Amino acid sequence: MPPLDLLPLAAESSNLLAARNQMAFTLGFHIVLACLGVALPATILVANYLGLKRGDGDAMELARRWSKAMAVTFAVGAVTGTVLSFEFGLLWPEFMDRWGGVFGVAFAIEGIFFFLEAIFLAVYIYGWKRLGGWAHFWSGVPMVITGIGGAFSVVAANAWMNQPQGFTLNAAGKVIDTDPVKVLLNPATGYEVPHMLLAAYMVTGFLVASIYAVGMLKGRRDRLHKLGLVIPLTIACIATPIQLFVGDTAAREVADHQPAKFAGMECIEESGTHQTEWVGGICTDDGVKWGIGIPDLDSFLVGWSADTFVTGLNDIPEDEQPPANTLLHLSFDAMVGIGTALMGLALWFGFVWWKKRDIPQTPWFLRAVSVSGIGAIVALWCGWIVTEVGRQPWIVQGYMRTEEAVTEAGGIWFVFGFVVLLYAALGTIAVVVLRGMSRRWREQGAEPEVGGPYAPQEEVAP
Amino acid sequence: MSKADAAAAILWVGATFYALFGGADFGGGFWDLIAGGAERGERPRGLIQNSLTPVWEANHVWLIFIIVILWTAFPPAFSAIFSTLYVPIALAALGIVLRGAGFAFRKSFEGLSERRAAGATFAISSLLTPFFMGTVVGAIAAGQVPADGNGDAFSSWIQPLPLLIGGMFVATGAYLSGVFLVGDARRAGDDELERYFERRALGAAVVAGAFAVAGLVALHSEARYVYDRLVEQGLPLVILSLLCGIALLAVLLRGGRRPLRPLAAGAVTAVIWGWGVAQFPYLLPTSLRIDQAAAPDPTMTIVFVVFGVAAVLVLPSLALLYTLSQRDLLESEH
Numbered sequence: 001m002p003p004l005d006l007l008p009l010a011a012e013s014s015n016l017l018a019a020r021n022q023m024a025f026t027l028g029f030h031i032v033l034a035c036l037g038v039a040l041p042a043t044i045l046v047a048n049y050l051g052l053k054r055g056d057g058d059a060m061e062l063a064r065r066w067s068k069a070m071a072v073t074f075a076v077g078a079v080t081g082t083v084l085s086f087e088f089g090l091l092w093p094e095f096m097d098r099w100g101g102v103f104g105v106a107f108a109i110e111g112i113f114f115f116l117e118a119i120f121l122a123v124y125i126y127g128w129k130r131l132g133g134w135a136h137f138w139s140g141v142p143m144v145i146t147g148i149g150g151a152f153s154v155v156a157a158n159a160w161m162n163q164p165q166g167f168t169l170n171a172a173g174k175v176i177d178t179d180p181v182k183v184l185l186n187p188a189t190g191y192e193v194p195h196m197l198l199a200a201y202m203v204t205g206f207l208v209a210s211i212y213a214v215g216m217l218k219g220r221r222d223r224l225h226k227l228g229l230v231i232p233l234t235i236a237c238i239a240t241p242i243q244l245f246v247g248d249t250a251a252r253e254v255a256d257h258q259p260a261k262f263a264g265m266e267c268i269e270e271s272g273t274h275q276t277e278w279v280g281g282i283c284t285d286d287g288v289k290w291g292i293g294i295p296d297l298d299s300f301l302v303g304w305s306a307d308t309f310v311t312g313l314n315d316i317p318e319d320e321q322p323p324a325n326t327l328l329h330l331s332f333d334a335m336v337g338i339g340t341a342l343m344g345l346a347l348w349f350g351f352v353w354w355k356k357r358d359i360p361q362t363p364w365f366l367r368a369v370s371v372s373g374i375g376a377i378v379a380l381w382c383g384w385i386v387t388e389v390g391r392q393p394w395i396v397q398g399y400m401r402t403e404e405a406v407t408e409a410g411g412i413w414f415v416f417g418f419v420v421l422l423y424a425a426l427g428t429i430a431v432v433v434l435r436g437m438s439r440r441w442r443e444q445g446a447e448p449e450v451g452g453p454y455a456p457q458e459e460v461a462p
Numbered sequence: 463m464s465k466a467d468a469a470a471a472i473l474w475v476g477a478t479f480y481a482l483f484g485g486a487d488f489g490g491g492f493w494d495l496i497a498g499g500a501e502r503g504e505r506p507r508g509l510i511q512n513s514l515t516p517v518w519e520a521n522h523v524w525l526i527f528i529i530v531i532l533w534t535a536f537p538p539a540f541s542a543i544f545s546t547l548y549v550p551i552a553l554a555a556l557g558i559v560l561r562g563a564g565f566a567f568r569k570s571f572e573g574l575s576e577r578r579a580a581g582a583t584f585a586i587s588s589l590l591t592p593f594f595m596g597t598v599v600g601a602i603a604a605g606q607v608p609a610d611g612n613g614d615a616f617s618s619w620i621q622p623l624p625l626l627i628g629g630m631f632v633a634t635g636a637y638l639s640g641v642f643l644v645g646d647a648r649r650a651g652d653d654e655l656e657r658y659f660e661r662r663a664l665g666a667a668v669v670a671g672a673f674a675v676a677g678l679v680a681l682h683s684e685a686r687y688v689y690d691r692l693v694e695q696g697l698p699l700v701i702l703s704l705l706c707g708i709a710l711l712a713v714l715l716r717g718g719r720r721p722l723r724p725l726a727a728g729a730v731t732a733v734i735w736g737w738g739v740a741q742f743p744y745l746l747p748t749s750l751r752i753d754q755a756a757a758p759d760p761t762m763t764i765v766f767v768v769f770g771v772a773a774v775l776v777l778p779s780l781a782l783l784y785t786l787s788q789r790d791l792l793e794s795e796h
Binding site: 130 | 765
């Protein structure tokens with residue numbers, strides 16, 4: 001057939017790289033929207049609650065605006081999420097053929113959560129005017145629960161790829177029995193799910209706060225802007241210290257159960273005790289270049305003692321080592337570095353708020369908050385790079401190599417290029433649309449819309 | 463009925479809901495596309511927008527439901543379909559992205575030209591997705607998907623039967639949507655729009671019927687196994703579909719105000735289950751049987767649990783959403 005087979009780029013090995021790039025790119029795009037889908041509902045409901053309980057018009061206005069923005073981000077997230085589910089079959093048909101019956105259950109469960117989230121999101125977003133105040137508030141609560149449930153299911157599936165269990169193979173390697181509970185509750189679920197949930201709340205909180213920080217830096221110092229900064233920032237700053245603890249635990253679990261990934265992200269060439277912790281630098285066969293080395297710290301972080309043994313790449317067969325160790329190492333360091341910086345921001349905010357019941361009165365605080373959203377997103381991406389690139393060459397750790405899973409279809413590079421352009425347009429338009437909404441809100445000023453939220457039905461023109 | 467058969471039935475339930483509700487949403491895009499210039503098409507487009515806005519995302523989830531149940535309960539079938547029909551599937555996915563984005567962006571744009579571009583994107587992609595999904599179903603029925611996958615990427619679906627089924631999907635969506643919109647126009651008390659969509663529903667019914675007849679002819683030559691079972695075991699369902707279709711035409715032509723939606727839904731549902739009966743016991747006629755493709759039993763149990771939870775939680779929630787929407791308690795211009 002094959003007009004497409006004539007393309008020189010259709011060679012099989014090339015397919016693997018193209019398919020991995022496409023998966024990484026589309027997942028990286030979607031994961032930001034997924035974070036908003038998971039954590040924006042709770043952020044909105046906090047504002048909605050304050051609006052109802054204290055009669056706070058500014059808080060109510062924020063909840064209303066955020067829910068309008070969520071209508072856009074959720075729509076784009078729903079379609080980009082659909083693309084990912086298609087890609088499981090389009091890019092990795094052999095993976096699904098062999099393992100779909102095992103880890104697919106996680107996605108089957110996720111389907112229910114996504115369903116309920118889409119339904120109640122519609123009721124909440126479009127029910128502002130004609131559902132009563134508290135009834136409307138409660139219609140939003142299922143979004144929070146289903147967002148958490150959906151994230152649990154999807155991340156459990158990813159965790160299973162890292163620490164697969166809950167199946168029986170026959171001599172030919174075919175799955176003949178499954179234990180769905182063990183699949184869902186694989187050991188990696190325990191640290192990956194909380195890590196991702198907290199990340200979703202951090203990304204959402206810092207991102208929304210950063211938008212209002214930029215507005216305040218431009219001189220919009222009204223109460224609405226301050227509240228728009230404080231509500232999401234508080235949520236993110238509560239999540240941050242917990243995240244540091246969870247992330248630290250996750251790294252130790254990776255060291256114990258995924259030694260190749262850990263050796264890659266920490267640039268450990270030789271197994272042994274008294275491992276140096278390298279901050280930054282380039283990983284080479286002769287050790288780390290241009291990094292800052294702290295003697296014994298890596299061993300100490302893994303097992304609370306410099307005598308802790310840590311596996312190095314020399315004990316991992318060459319064809320089972322992750323590629324691009326420098327990428328892994330720098331991604332890991334960037335994630336930890338950004339997380340630590342955000343922790344500093346959280347302490348600063350928390351301390352000043354505790355003392356003065358106000359945000360720090362220096363433009364540097366607003367500048368820090370205004371970059372925190374992008375920072376949290378970069379940290380999120382870096383974390384996924386560590387998880388996914390660090391598992392290579394495996395798609396199912398120890399059981400199936402990614403090269404065995406990839407499609408034989410032609411033209412993946414071409415499709416990848418097209419998808420990059422399409423998503424770039426999609427992302428740009430989404431930002432333009434959201435900025436346009438924000439501009440219109442400002443132009444309307446503080447005047448309430450005709451009818452306003454929760455106005456009696458008679459006053460609303462149908 | 464074995465566990466695998468029950469799981470296949472769940473798949474068909476999902477397909478039925480997706481065809482009825484998701485299909486109607488695609489049809490809305492079709493009517494939007496041919497509604498004419500900005501001024502002339504303003505009122506029908508307004509009605510379409512109002513009826514789609516609160517529900518299209520929830521309706522879209524049926525597709526996710528079908529996909530995840532397919533790959534969980536019947537992984538080899540999922541893999542075979544996606545590794546063979548990746549061209550129409552990728553094009554359907556493109557349509558899904560463009561349609562959702564176009565629809566979501568349209569009402570957020572201010573300028574007329576941006577709105578028009580977003581609207582056109584939404585409307586054109588509303589044809590793209592059902593057409594290519596139809597070719598996928600047609601290619602499966604025609605036995606073009608080998609059990610171990612990697613069938614021919616083009617000749618598997620560029621054939622009369624898949625292309626006709628693609629056309630039938632577009633026409634059926636338009637037909638369902640036309641009928642649903644007649645009801646919405648009635649509720650809004652808009653006689654003019656009611657007539658407008660009655661005429662269009664009638665036209666779409668005739669076109670969908672023509673595609674179905676042509677499809678049956680193609681089925682006879684390209685998918686003999688499916689054809690034979692359709693006219694034997696599936697015959698009652700074919701007759702039921704025909705009766706519903708004729709009754710609906712009669713109501714539309716006489717211009718009464720009898721309920722139309724159950725008849726339209728009945729006609730489409732009967733065809734979908736007729737297809738299922740005709741394929742039985744194959745998922746991929748005639749290379750992969752349902753029992754051959756089935757995942758191990760514990761996985762199937764989870765599929766049943768998920769379906770049970772869906773029946774207990776999702777269906778009532780959907781009913782709530784539709785009720786609120788039909789009582790005008792939700793609004794598209796939030």
